[in-house]
C-alpha cells in the first residue's frame with residue numbers, strides 16, 4: 001500500500017515509510033501528513049510489523065512545513081499555524097513517540113524546520129554524513145515546533161538548544177552525533193545498509209519489551225525517581241510475564257540464540 005506523497009514498503013517485519021516529494025525536499029503538506037499518519041497507524045496495528053523506518057526520497061529528509069501551503073494563509077480555507085500544529089504536527093509527534101515499536105529515522109539529507117523535529121521524535125536517528133539539521137524557524141519569524149522546544153534542551157542541553165533555535169544555523173550530522181542530538185552519523189554510501197541491518201536486528205527483538213522501555217523512558221522526563229521506580233516495577237511485571245521474557249531466559253540457560261515473537265502474550 002503506497003500513497004502519493006509517502007511510499008510504504010513492508011518486508012521481513014520492517015515497514016519503511018518514505019517521504020516522497022523530492023522536488024520540494026519532502027516538505028510537509030496536510031496531504032502528506034495524512035498519508036504518514038495512516039502509514040504509522042497501520043504499522044502500529046500490524047502484528048507482523050516489528051520496526052518502522054522513516055526516511056526521505058531524493059537529496060533531503062524533509063524541509064519542514066511546505067511554505068507554499070502556508071503562503072495561502074490569507075485565504076479563509078487555509079488553517080493558521082497553530083491549527084496546522086494542532087491538526088497535523090502534534091498528532092504526528094505523539095504517534096511516533098507512543099508507537100509500541102521502535103521507529104528508526106534515516107536522515108538521508110537536510111532535515112529543516114519541522115522536518116528536523118520529526119526526525120528527532122524517532123527512537124533512533126541515523127544520519128548521512130552529508131546531512132544536516134536546521135532549526136530554520138527563526139529565519140522566517142517562527143518558533144521551533146513539532147516538539148523541538150521539548151526535545152532540543154533534553155537532547156543537547158539548554159545552551160545548545162538556545163543557539164540552535166535562535167541562530168538557525170545548520171548543524172552537521174557529525175556534530176549532531178557528537179552533541180548527542182542523534183544516535184549515529186554514517187558515511188553516505190553506508191547509511192541504507194547500516195539502517196537496514198539495525199532494522200533487521202530490531203525486527204527480531206522482543207518488541208513488547210522495547211515498547212515498554214520506550215514508555216518508561218518517555219515518562220522519566222516528568223516523573224520523580226520514586227514515581228519512575230514504581231513505573232519500572234509495573235512495566236517490568238508486564239515484560240516479565242511476556243512470552244519473550246520466558247524465551248529470553250530459557251535461551252540464555254540453554255546457551256542458544258533466542259527466538260522472539262514480539263508478542264505481549
Ligand code: T3D
Pocket residue numbers: 023024025027063064065066067068070080081082084085110112113114115134136137139140142145
Ligand atoms: O504555519 C505552520 O505550518 C507552522 C509550522 C511550521 C513548521 C516548519 O517546518 S517552519 C520551517 C519551514 N522550513 C523552512 O523554513 C526551510 C525552507 N527551506 C530552506 O531553507 C532550503 O530549501 C533548505 C536550506 C532546506 C535547502 O536549501 P537548498 O538550497 O539545498 O534547496 P532549495 O533550492 O532552497 O530548495 C529546493 C526546492 O525545494 C525549491 O523548489 P523549486 O524552486 O526548485 O521549485 C524550494 O522552493 C523547495 N523547498 C524547500 N523547502 C521548502 C520548499 N518548498 C516549500 N516549502 C519548503 N519548506
